[in-house]
Amino acid sequence: MKKIALLGLAVSATLVASLVGSRVTPAQSSSMPVAPVSSIVPVSPVCKSSAAPIDQSTILDNPLGVNVGVVSGCGVGSRGPGGGIVFYDAGELKWWGRYLEAVVLPAQANTTWSSPAKSQTSLYTGDAATVQRQRVDAKAIGMGRINTELIVQQSGPGVYAAVRAANYRKNGLDDWFLPSKDELNALYDFKALSYGKLTFPDLAEGTFWSSTEAWKNIAWYQIFNDGTQFSDSYILASKGGNKGRTSNIQYPGTSYPGRQYQVVAVRAFPQGTGEVPPTSFPKLTGNSCTNQGPCAVGDIGPAGGVVFYDAGSPKPWGRYLEVSPKSAEVIGWPWRKPGYDYQADLVYPFGGTSARLSRVKSKAIGMGAKNTRAIVMAYGSGRYAAxxxxxYEVNGYLDWFLPSADELDLMYNVLYAVEEPLSPFAPTYYWSSSEYDLKNAWTVLFRSGQRFDREGWFTAKDTGKPNAMRVRPIRAFGSTVDDSMNDRAPVTK
Known part of the structure; x- marks a missing residue:
């Protein structure tokens, strides 16, 4: 088989035959389907997979406004060309395509991530800095197909997760793959946001493999009971890893049991616009930028921090994200104001389904400022993370906030998981502004990039201990920032 050098590895030519054109900027993670929850409806007739003219009679008459794309006539919640449910719409054609559809494969015992013979072998070779960035890039939406090809190429025949996904066939389509970490998370968000509107029962309690490697013997997986994504790297890396395991471990102090790993097959469509992005190497640029931009990742931001995200175009929340200087960081502050009743003093006072959906939405990029305002309105003055x-104020800027879970994940991926961090962080837990439930909030462990729910009502570990919870403010800027998200009216509650 002819090989093409890609991501520093040998990858089959068949994989990239449709990926032609100019190189584009590195893939950026996104964990929310484009369509809002009000747009998700019961499964529609099969949508188109090509750019051919759309027969409108084949599209569901949809009073709730499913996002019907001009590329393929599909929307989140529709039935895809491969018979799966469309769970993600990028909004426009990307290098990998635009839509993702998923099918949950029948549960099968003893499903490892790779073949047992390769469970201790990394997918990647080269210097440590390059391998680290390849693993970070492999998390992104669009990378599942590449990851799957690498796993199958390394492990060969078998009944492990990647080959099961790659061998799935439906409606004559053979381009299925095991989803990347972010693709799997987008599927979880779709499932959670479609609560009460669309049933996806096979996802309810499952623990699913992603195709993203975290370490040489470790891979990412996701628990669909609550959306937690783990790699178990700091527990299992020295104990043989998890690639050769058939079920996840039960974490100390949790009631969620270990479960057999399951497999969901995903495919992207229609054909993408270009080649796989080159390996990303974020670094400080030495340049400064203004509040109006343009800015690049690695620039010194208007407030003196480091720019770590560019959305590519203006959004309601702005376009760029800037992390505060190290001096803004505090240690050992709880998420929730001490002494408040978790059953009475609610961030999402409507409770029930409304609160459940709000918590899922609160994780997304662009939600940090809104979350922070909601927390402060609920708890008032005091000593707590939000x-x-x-x-926080520095250099005349007052519009800082606690990052959402996805914003915090970006901070880890761009600022810390590099050979020379762009900003100083500790290898411990950092608070996000995303509430997990009435008693917990999401954190990111900067040792590994894992996202955990943690108790937020008590002192967040002693400040002198290695695991003390930390707080690092960020800000958004760009021409379309919604100032209501950053309303600094005095809070006296």
């Missing part, structure tokens, strides 16, 4: 971010 209030520190809300009150």
């Amino acid at each position: 209030k520190h971010a809300f009150d």
Whole structure:
């Protein structure tokens, strides 16, 4: 088989035959389907997979406004060309395509990530800095197909997760793959946001493999009971890893049991616009940028921090994200104001389904400022994580906030998981502004990039301990920032 050098590895030519054209910027993670929850409806007739003219009679008459794309006539919640449910719409054609559809494969015992013979072998070779960035890039939406090809190429025949996904066939289509970490998370978000509107029962309690490698013997997986994504790297890396395991471990102090790993097959469509992005190497540029931009990742931002995200175009929340200087970081502050009743003092006062959906939405990029405002409105003055971010001021800028879970994940991927971090962080837990439930909030462990729910009502570990919770404010800027998200009216509750 002819090989093409890609991502520093040998990859089959068949994989990239449709990926032609100019190189584009590195893939950026996204964990929310484009369509809002009000747009998700019961499965529609099969949508088109090509750019041919759309027969409108084949599209569901949809009073709720499913996002019907001009590329393929599909929307989140529709039935895809391969018979799966469309769970993600990038909004426009990307290098990998635009839509993702998924099919949950029948549960099968003893499903490892790779073949047992290769469970201790990394997919990647080269210097440590390059391998680290390849693993980070492999998380992104669009990378599942590449990851799957690498796994199958390395492991060969078998009944492991990647080959099961790659061998799936439906409606004559053979381009299925095991989803990347971010693709799998987008599927979880779709499932969670479609609550009460669309049933996806096979996803309810499952633990699913992603195709993203975290370490040489470790891979990412996701628990669909609550959306937690783990790699188990700091527990299992020295104990043989998890690639050769058939079920996840039960974490100390949790009630969620270990479960057999399952497989969901995903495919992207229509054909993409270009080649796989080159390996990303974020670094400080030495340049400064203004509040109006343009800015690049690695620039010194208007407030003196480091720009770590560019959405590519203006969004309601802005376009760029800037992390505060190290001096803004505090240690050992709880997420929730001490002494408040978790059953009475609610960030999402409507409760029930409304609160459940709000918590899922709160994880997304662009939600940090809104989350922070909601927390401060609920708890008022005091010593807690969101209030520190809300009150922070430097160089005349007052619009800081506690990052959402996805924003915090970006901070880890771009600022810390590099050979020379772009900003100083500790290898411990950092708070996000995304609430997990009435008693917990999401954190990111900067040792490994894993996302955990953690108790937020008590002192967040002693400040002198290695695992003390930390707070690092960020800000958004760009021409279309919604100032209501950053309203700094005095809070006296």
